[in-house]
Amino acid sequence: MSAPLLAGEPLVAVRNLHVDFPSATGVTQAVRGVSFAIGREKLGIVGESGSGKSVTGRALMGLLPGSARVRADVLRFGTTDILHASEREMRGLRGGRIGLILQDPKYSLNPVMTAGAQIAEALRAHTRLGRREARDAALALLESVQIRDPRRVHDAYPHELSGGMGQRVMIAMMLAPNPELLIADEPTSALDASVQAEILRLIEELVDSRGMALMLISHDLPLVSRFCDRVAVMYAGQVMEELPAADLHRATHAYTRGLLECLPSLTQKRERLATLKRDPAWLAPRT
Amino acid sequence: MLRARLGALAATAASIPITLLGLAVVTFFIGRVVPIDPVLAVVGDRAPADVVARTRLELGLDQPLYAQFWRYLTDIVTGNLGRSVMTSNPVWEDIARYFPATFELATLAIIVASIIGIGLGVLAATRQGSWVDQAVRVFCLAGHSLPVFVLALVSLLVFYAWLGWLPGPGRQGIVYQDMVETRTGLMTVDAALAGDWPAFWDAVAHLIQPAGVLCLFSLAYIARMTRAFMLAELRAEYVTTARAKGLSWSRIVWRHAFRNTAVPLVTVIFLTYAGLLEGAVLTETIFAWPGLGQYLTVSLLNADMNAVLGATLVVGLIYVVLNLLADLLYRLMDPRTR
Numbered sequence: 001m002s003a004p005l006l007a008g009e010p011l012v013a014v015r016n017l018h019v020d021f022p023s024a025t026g027v028t029q030a031v032r033g034v035s036f037a038i039g040r041e042k043l044g045i046v047g048e049s050g051s052g053k054s055v056t057g058r059a060l061m062g063l064l065p066g067s068a069r070v071r072a073d074v075l076r077f078g079t080t081d082i083l084h085a086s087e088r089e090m091r092g093l094r095g096g097r098i099g100l101i102l103q104d105p106k107y108s109l110n111p112v113m114t115a116g117a118q119i120a121e122a123l124r125a126h127t128r129l130g131r132r133e134a135r136d137a138a139l140a141l142l143e144s145v146q147i148r149d150p151r152r153v154h155d156a157y158p159h160e161l162s163g164g165m166g167q168r169v170m171i172a173m174m175l176a177p178n179p180e181l182l183i184a185d186e187p188t189s190a191l192d193a194s195v196q197a198e199i200l201r202l203i204e205e206l207v208d209s210r211g212m213a214l215m216l217i218s219h220d221l222p223l224v225s226r227f228c229d230r231v232a233v234m235y236a237g238q239v240m241e242e243l244p245a246a247d248l249h250r251a252t253h254a255y256t257r258g259l260l261e262c263l264p265s266l267t268q269k270r271e272r273l274a275t276l277k278r279d280p281a282w283l284a285p286r287t
Numbered sequence: 288m289l290r291a292r293l294g295a296l297a298a299t300a301a302s303i304p305i306t307l308l309g310l311a312v313v314t315f316f317i318g319r320v321v322p323i324d325p326v327l328a329v330v331g332d333r334a335p336a337d338v339v340a341r342t343r344l345e346l347g348l349d350q351p352l353y354a355q356f357w358r359y360l361t362d363i364v365t366g367n368l369g370r371s372v373m374t375s376n377p378v379w380e381d382i383a384r385y386f387p388a389t390f391e392l393a394t395l396a397i398i399v400a401s402i403i404g405i406g407l408g409v410l411a412a413t414r415q416g417s418w419v420d421q422a423v424r425v426f427c428l429a430g431h432s433l434p435v436f437v438l439a440l441v442s443l444l445v446f447y448a449w450l451g452w453l454p455g456p457g458r459q460g461i462v463y464q465d466m467v468e469t470r471t472g473l474m475t476v477d478a479a480l481a482g483d484w485p486a487f488w489d490a491v492a493h494l495i496q497p498a499g500v501l502c503l504f505s506l507a508y509i510a511r512m513t514r515a516f517m518l519a520e521l522r523a524e525y526v527t528t529a530r531a532k533g534l535s536w537s538r539i540v541w542r543h544a545f546r547n548t549a550v551p552l553v554t555v556i557f558l559t560y561a562g563l564l565e566g567a568v569l570t571e572t573i574f575a576w577p578g579l580g581q582y583l584t585v586s587l588l589n590a591d592m593n594a595v596l597g598a599t600l601v602v603g604l605i606y607v608v609l610n611l612l613a614d615l616l617y618r619l620m621d622p623r624t625r
Contacts, residue, residue, distance in 0.1 A: 094533035110528070111525070111622070
């Protein structure tokens, strides 16, 4: 753990979170009773596509579409009750206290604004900086995400940046107002393997040096276990199992075990790679 | 990068003369294939044979086709579009007199239509599914599918005949006829320049109905396109990013989503404008508006080929120029096209 927990109180508390999407054909239950807490630590949320991990992250920021129905016994960030917070309070939270890094900078950056303008905008939404000061701060931020030529990147449009470069801009933008929690939603899935490691190392360094909490959403089990303090495994809108990352190999739940079994290994020789056998019992509501 | 940008600009600019040449070929060809004898059109069908023969020589119709085309081309370039049989003025002078009326009408209509249309489109897109959205959609459908002549006639019936709020057809009231010196050909601007405010307000009153009808038609289209473009942009990932940054909703809508919507919208608005400038034939006819559309129609019905071809060339030129402008704006607004 990078920083001690605040006197017993976790930064994020989620208890029995439900998210439903009503549609013409029925109600899709994306999240079905998820509970977890995050202190000043790195929590990994793993699961396959559609397991509800991204929706959980977005529910925390109040970023779900208007059609979504969100219920929870507790959904709290710091002292803010997210379910009952006003739009103004939520805007202060978003970007200000919680940052969100999305998957692919090709789509998550505005194509007609320069990188610098997008960073400066995040700064000015939460601070009283003037235009010139925001520009200087944006340049400094670009330097802090280890961009070699911050001046060029500052004036560049997203299509002129590589994927890794774009993701660094995204990180700089979300770090701008110094948030307490960073939600990274598949931050490296769209990047080349060599760049993935760099970006992850960068996120780790920044999270550690700033004492931030991190919620890393990924489908990559080994990556999350290497990177995070704790791992929550999600399946069909529920948390199957939550355990310290170091104990992942001692996982008890059949789903987690099944996922681990599917991974090829460099050291252990195997005739055939196992495939996941789904047990309908996993779908039953958990308490 | 600057060099690449200039190169692209030069390529666009170079395509203009080629397009115009193609246009000249088409009008020249039309002029030759229509079953109207240009000689008889000039001298009338009761002229003596020697006059007919002399005129044929003067018009160069005895020369080979390529020579005739060359002559036609040099004429166009020097601004000689021939004489109109109907008005017996040079076609160029006629167009210079008729075009400002259309320009005044179309420009007013497109400005109002863009402002209201964009506003309605954005409003509907940001409240998708609400009653506001439904109302805008019904309005757009009705506005765009109602025939212009029905709208125009109903408007005349209601605002002119029944309520008497607005003047009837024409560009100005009879008492103001020829009272204001023509400088730009735009009735409102000329009246304002002359400081003749009663004439100015009279011209404005006459503009309201035809401009309103054209505006409603274009507005419905612009609003519908704006709504569709905005809906697509509001679903984009960068909007989630913008929301995650904690920006205000209005900033997300206008600075982020609309900035991206504006790029394709420029083309929509410019092409709509070009359509209006080429002359809204029905509207101009119903409101007795002496514009390019009316000139073209009347010339066509009277088989006045010089006038028809001249006006066609001008309409083509307008299209080419507006397309070029839209292209330049597009490049200016979308960094990816530079």
